[in-house]
Amino acid sequence: MSKKTELQADLQRINYLLGRSHKTQESRSGTFRTFARVMRETNFGIHCAAQIGGKHLQAFVERRLASGIASRTIDKEMGHLRAVLRHIGKQGLADNPAYSNRALGIAQGSRKGTKEPLSDAEIRAFQERAERLGRPDMGAILEMQRALGLRELEAIRAGRSDTLLRLHRELTERGCASVMEGTKGGRMRQVHPAVDGC
Structure with missing residues (x-):
């Protein structure tokens, strides 16, 4: 070596x-x-x-x-x-x-996010562009992220038909759903629709 x-x-x-x-x-x-x-x-x-x-x-x-x-x-x-x-x-x-960080001159950073959510118009424009490119699934993934507060990888992994059926059933029955695939550290978490939490 x-x-x-x-x-x-x-x-x-x-x-x-x-x-x-x-x-x-x-x-x-x-x-x-x-x-x-x-x-x-x-x-x-x-x-x-x-x-x-x-x-x-x-x-x-x-x-x-x-x-x-x-x-x-x-x-x-x-x-x-x-x-x-x-x-x-x-x-x-x-x-x-x-x-220490302070002694080395590393400023204390803020953990407050700076990202703004996409507007309805921006999401619709993205979905229309994805459909024109023959990728309507991309628009659906974005909508799932927004509706359930999913991370990108969670939404992609949730796109399988069996997972979608399970999410739909849980949301209908309980008003919230369990996300298991694509989560940070592989830890299951509960997600709630943007409207009507459980």
């Missing part, structure tokens, strides 16, 4: 050991690729997670901030790196106030 990929391989090995949902592992994997790349670009010759020190964390954050990466993203990436540090027994570094 080349020295160029040793750090990334070690971080990916730890990623596997840390477990969690597929999406979390995928997100951590991206962070570890970026961290290994930044360490190469800044000429830090570290080859394994055990060699990560405060100066490496500092250099990583400085590079990410200089690249214009959002503070919420850097906050998440630092959470991934701290999980690695705790896993390998470097709790002192992970919890050191000198390397």
Whole structure:
């Protein structure tokens, strides 16, 4: 294995050991690729997670901030790196106030969303365009997302006929339905129609 990929391989090995949902592992994997790349670009010759020190964390954050990466993203990436540090027994570094987000210059980001829901006219225009393209299912998926508050993957997976029949039956009988496929972490959740909750 080349020295160029040793750090990334070690971080990916730890990623596997840390477990969690597929999406979390995928997100951590991206962070570890970026961290290994930044360490190469800044000429830090570290080859394994055990060699990560405060100066490496500092250099990583400085590079990410200089690249214009959002503070919420850097906050998440630092959470991934701290999980690695705790896993390998470097709790002192992970919890050191000198390397906290505030000390590293990561602004506290807002979790308040900025997205606005589509208007009726925008949804209708999208559905008409999808029909012209021979993809009326795309318009139906968008309508399901809106009507039940489904995430994109949930709506796509709910498009099967047996699932649609089950959702219809549950909504008719109880006024709410269970979504099982495409959910975050594979956890079942209850969804309610935009009008008339249960």
